[in-house]
Amino acid sequence: MPDLPASHRVIRKPETGGKVPVDRVVLGYDERFLRRKRLMTEAGAGFLVDLAETSSVSAGDCFELLDGRLVVVEAAAEPVLVVTGANLPRLAWHIGNRHTPCQIEPARLVIRDDHVLKGMLAGLGATVGHAMEPFTPEGGAYGHGRTMGHDHGFGAHDHLRGPVLTLPHALAGLHVQHQGFARVEDDPEAPDE
Missing domain, CATH: 3.30.70.790 (UreE, C-terminal domain)
Structure with a gap:
């Protein structure tokens, strides 16, 4: 079977506008997270997915081909x-x-x-x-897609900055941090209290 035109767009399942897909691809959970990849349909036709950004594709979503036809995504066992x-x-x-x-x-x-x-x-x-x-797990809390670890953006938590606890003077040089411990040497000129 000859190759199909490339796809630069994912159509989410409720947005297909009544178009009937011409074929389908069966993809596992990891395979449904892609940006640029060559896929094979069940009928044996190949096509290139070339999206603007890495996207999580769900079962029921469709790749829209350059000629307007749709290829539906099915989740593999x-x-x-x-x-x-x-x-x-x-x-x-x-x-x-x-x-x-x-x-x-x-x-x-x-x-x-x-x-x-x-x-x-x-x-x-x-x-x-x-x-x-x-396997079709829940997407992220901030929209369609996957949870992507524990990064809230630059400076969101300030994990590694400043003292976290107020400690007695004897321990004041110890700064407790989220990812470990760091010892800050006592200032030699500071008077003992």
Whole structure:
């Protein structure tokens, strides 16, 4: 099958305007985070995705080809852990505290297969099982897409600046910081109190 025209645009699923996709691509969670990549449709046609910026593409979104046709995205089945238990909000908190993508449903949580997290969750009383299914975790809190770690922008927390605690004089040279400890030498000319 001949190649399709390139795509420079993602059409989100509610915005397709009634157009019917001509083909589909099946992509795993990591593959749905892209900027420039050659993809193959289920029918065997290749096309280049060349977006202006790296984007997270969800199941149901479409790549709009230069000729206006659409190729729909389907989430591929991949190894996941299915988490159930009496206190899902508490379990979700522990997963989120580890900055781990999580698919949140009314009666279960779904995360990527990870033996360390499986052990932690079992230790918290969860029932954890293996499955092969599409993984579609929650996007970021600030819009469509993925959570991207713990960066709030330059200077948002000032993690490494200034003393954090007021300490007694005997410990005044010790500055406690978010990422570690640093010893600031006492001023030799400062009088003892």
